[in-house]
Amino acid sequence: MAAQTDFAGLTRPRGQLDLATALQPYRGQLDERLAAHLLRRAGFGGSPDDVSRYAALSVNDAVESLVRFPSTGSITPPEEIYDVGAPQPMSAMDGRPPMKRAKIVRREARQALLALQLWWLNRMLSSQAPLQEKMTLYFHGHFTSHYTLRFPQITYNQNALFRRYALGNLRELTRQVSNDPAMLIYLNGAQNVAAHPNENYARELMELFTLGVDHYTEDDVRESARAWTGWRVDRRSAQATFDPQLHDNGAKTFLGQTGNFTGDDIVNIIFAQPACARFFAASLLSWFVYNNPESELVDGVAALLRKHDFELAPVVSAILRSNVFYSTRAYRALVKSPVEFTVGSYKVLGLSQVDEIALPALHQMGQELFNPPNVAGWPGGQNWLTSGTMIARQNFLTQLLNSQTLTQSSWLEKLPVQTRVASQTLVTTILQGDAAPAALYELDGYLSGAGSAALAALSTENYGQRISGAAYLAMAMPAYQLN
Amino acid sequence: MKRLNFLLGTVSGLTVVANGEHIFARALAETPLPGLPGSQNRCLVLINLFGGNDGLNCVVPHGDPQYYQLRPSLAVAPNDVLAIDPHVGLNPGMKSFKAMYDKGAVAIVQGVGYPNPDHSHFRSTEIWQTAAPDRYEHTGWLGRYFDEAGLPAQNLFNGVAVSQVLPEALFSNRTDIPAIPAVGQYSMIVDRDAQTRKAFTQGAQGQQMPFDSPYLAHVMEIEDHAQRSSEELPQLIAGYKTQASYPSTALGRSLALAAQIVGSNLGTKVIYVQHGSFDTHVSQKATQDLLLAQFSDAIAAFYQDLSAHGNDRRVLTLTFSEFGRRIEENGSRGTDHGEASPLFMIGGGVKGGLYGSLPNLAQTSMGNVRYTIDFRSVYATVLERWLGRPSAGVLSGTFEKIPVLG
Structure with missing residues (x-):
């Protein structure tokens, strides 16, 4: 398959990077192509209106408008979240056999999970701060936790935490997520007590979340686990609590330092390691720019992280303004994740709501929100694409592009009747022109119903069918799979 | 289907592959596959008994009084056990499977597990699928x-x-493995425009794109695979005549498809099937007995079908489950997540009998x-003695082989 496959099937673009200027600000102008690129990476793509609006901005103003978020204070979860686990439904079930009760609770919890997935997908589509949702998704894949079916509010609370810290301080977020109930359950922190330390979280904190292998020893894992002892999850309030009785108060020696450390101390010591800044630098570059970034590029972003004391806003802002971000190396250099593919499709069509067909589709494409494959998150890159997931992607588009969608789209129905204009508009709006010339010719043929009469006008009877069919064909092209 | 009619305008002729003879099948007949002699035409069928199959009520230690003490309501009564010997026997639902055992077509490997067992379904399933109890792998052992x-x-x-979705066991870096829930479900919803879409991708293939991407070739390759495999599969397997009456269960349908794929000679080395859920925390007996009976009947039909086509010795079936269950029953006439449990190796000329200790x-x-x-001993045995490949690289270590396959 791809020639330059590297670790985990992640592939770096061909050619040489100009290291001296890579992270310096891009001095060129945005056009529709680069504006769409920026919106895909910093969010989930743009509607045609978004793209033309951003194309008219300077790089500075465009990035500035993306990294400034409103407070998350007014965001409320879907109402299903609070229905589960509360005392009322249980008492309403009094008199039912326990098996039946358990079934009802499970069903409600399942519905709450689906409602939460749909709620988040709609935030990705409609939020005025798409980068906030993009970073929330980044952290969901980074500080991975799996949903706990019985406590949907715990899953929601972790999601809200990631959103609150979307471009906040990485060190502080790492502290907070370490004591987050979903994490305490998922990586067994809630079972980590002085008498029987559980090392699961202590290990993943370093291996997968902050440092990477080879930057710590097994002793560091054991000592760190002792520092994290004493955290529990109150299953009624869904809150984390700290029980000093269960905490190990002895001295610990961790990464060369000794003291009666708590979890907070452990995080501080980790973030003082040079490997930590490099770890996040590589991870952010793979998320925003391209996979398997050059070591010098990683060093550059790591220096920025340290300079800004792990505040993400200035660092992400610098990445989104940089020469390398707007270079041909970065353009279309990532595979769209199923979530990017799905939300981006609603977005580019100018639709106002993600509907329920997205949920089974995402399952079949291999990315269910709150259900990552393991603590290492989704491997991404070419791993997203197999025959099966490709069929799921194409079938989702088919389902999305029915005639009802057409009337809801902000622009499809208004496409001009002249074939050549219609096909040009489709290829420009959906693919930013990233199509082979022969494909454009085929699209003309399809629209005119003949295959050769490129300038034919569409007949009024089949106009809707042909336009949605042509939109499908444009979205089925290779460039559409790439971000 | 009404909403999907929008592409009906251009009904185009599908490229129909000539019946039966398949280009790859032909190619495969001429070039032997890599591996040991005799391994060319073999296929491994892996059945995931998901949810955690209770090993003790499946392969029942009916000679052990402790079994009856710890399971006052759940134990299989001595008279109901399909006894293999004075110590163990099979669940009463597994009559047809017991008949296969008696004919020497079934090996039972007891006490299979791994160090530091994890009791989470998710993690333990992943461990079995990736064969990596001590690290996180993004590829599966068969991948x-x-x-x-x-x-x-x-x-x-x-x-x-x-x-529906590809199981982790088949995740690989370089091999595209299709997940086919049923033949009818592995298809592009609208393939009336296959011709147009093909022109798109093929047109793109030869042409200079106005952009470069490290993933462009991969995307086009997978699009091509998806297109061709979904189009060709129904025709490739159409010539097969099923020679058994499979039970009308999900597993029966899955195994009928597996036999059809094997019998159609597509060069398929591994087929993955699942059955469950065995997660029997509450009122275990009814659920597990039914699932085991379904398993037993489907496997019997599967091997009957395979035999009728002379394929039974070409197909080794291996079962696995993420864990067994707690020895002592819980307060809800069920059992909680446990650790080691037995697994089955069926057909393919296995030396039938009991392996491992009670x-x-x-x-x-x-x-x-x-x-x-x-469990990696079992995988090593299958890789080396069945698929004819070295196992140390795949399993990141050397594991003792079980003398079940000669």
Whole structure:
């Protein structure tokens, strides 16, 4: 398959990077192509209106408008979240056999999970701060936790935490997520007590979340686990609590330092390691720019992280303004994740709501929100694409592009009747022109119903069918799979 | 289907592959597959008994009084056990499977597990699928086998998962394995425009794109696979005549498809099937007995069908489950997550019988059956003695082989 496959099937673009200027600000102008690129990476793509609006901005103003978020204070979860686990439904079930009760609770919890997935997908589509949702998704894949079916509010609370810290301080977020109930359950922190330390979280904190292998020893894992002892999850309030009785108060020696450390101390010591800044630098570059970034590029972003004391806003802002971000190396250099593919499709069509067909589709494409494959998150890159997931992607588009969608789209129905204009508009709006010339010719043929009469006008009877069919064909092209 | 009619305007002729004879099948007949002599035409069928199959009520230690003490409501009564010997026997639902055992077509490997057992469904399933109890792997053990074995890259069916989504066991870096829940479900919803779409991708293939991407070639390759494999599969297997009456269960349908794929000679080396859920925390008996009976009947039909086509010795079936269950029953006439459990190896000329030691119900791992055989020993046996490939790279270590396959 791809020639330059590297670790985990992640592939770096061909050619040489100009290291001296890579992270310096891009001095060129945005056009529709680069504006769409920026919106895909910093969010989930743009509607045609978004793209033309951003194309008219300077790089500075465009990035500035993306990294400034409103407070998350007014965001409320879907109402299903609070229905589960509360005392009322249980008492309403009094008199039912326990098996039946358990079934009802499970069903409600399942519905709450689906409602939460749909709620988040709609935030990705409609939020005025798409980068906030993009970073929330980044952290969901980074500080991975799996949903706990019985406590949907715990899953929601972790999601809200990631959103609150979307471009906040990485060190502080790492502290907070370490004591987050979903994490305490998922990586067994809630079972980590002085008498029987559980090392699961202590290990993943370093291996997968902050440092990477080879930057710590097994002793560091054991000592760190002792520092994290004493955290529990109150299953009624869904809150984390700290029980000093269960905490190990002895001295610990961790990464060369000794003291009666708590979890907070452990995080501080980790973030003082040079490997930590490099770890996040590589991870952010793979998320925003391209996979398997050059070591010098990683060093550059790591220096920025340290300079800004792990505040993400200035660092992400610098990445989104940089020469390398707007270079041909970065353009279309990532595979769209199923979530990017799905939300981006609603977005580019100018639709106002993600509907329920997205949920089974995402399952079949291999990315269910709150259900990552393991603590290492989704491997991404070419791993997203197999025959099966490709069929799921194409079938989702088919389902999305029915005639009802057409009337809801902000622009499809208004496409001009002249074939050549219609096909040009489709290829420009959906693919930013990233199509082979022969494909454009085929699209003309399809629209005119003949295959050769490129300038034919569409007949009024089949106009809707042909336009949605042509939109499908444009979205089925290779460039559409790439971000 | 009404909403999908929008593309009806251009009904185009599908390229119909001539019946039966398949280009890859032909190619495969001429070039033997890599591996040991005799391994060319073999296929491994892996059945995931998901949810955690209770080993003690499946392969019942009816000679052990402790079994009856610890399971006052759940134990299989001595008279109901399909006794193999004075110590163990099979669940009463498994009559047809017992008949296969009696004919020597079934090996039962007891006490299979791994060190530091994880009691989470998610993690333990992942451990069995990736064969990596001590680290996180993004490829599965069979995915690594595909990458390592050098199977013909042009074959779109080197492996098949009979499932909605690809199981982790088949995740690989270089081999595209289709997940086919049923033949009718593995298709592009609207393929009336196959011709147009093909022109798109093929047109793109030859042309200079106005952009470069490290993933462009991969995207086009997978699009091509998806298109061709979904189009060709129904025709490739259409010539097969099923020679058994399968039970009308999900597993029966899955195994009927597996036999059809094997019998159609697509060069398929691995077929993945699932059955469950065995997660029997509450009122276990009804659920597990039914699932085991379904398993037993479907397997019997599967091998009857395979035999009728002379394929039974070409197909080794291996079962696995993420864990067994707690020895002592819980307060809800069920059992909680446990550790080691038995697995089955069926057909393919296995030397039938019992392997490994009886579960020790006195010396336990905190109330669970301790493992005595590492599951990677089973995988190593299958890789080396069945698929004819070295196992150390795939399994990141060397594991003792079980003398079940000669």
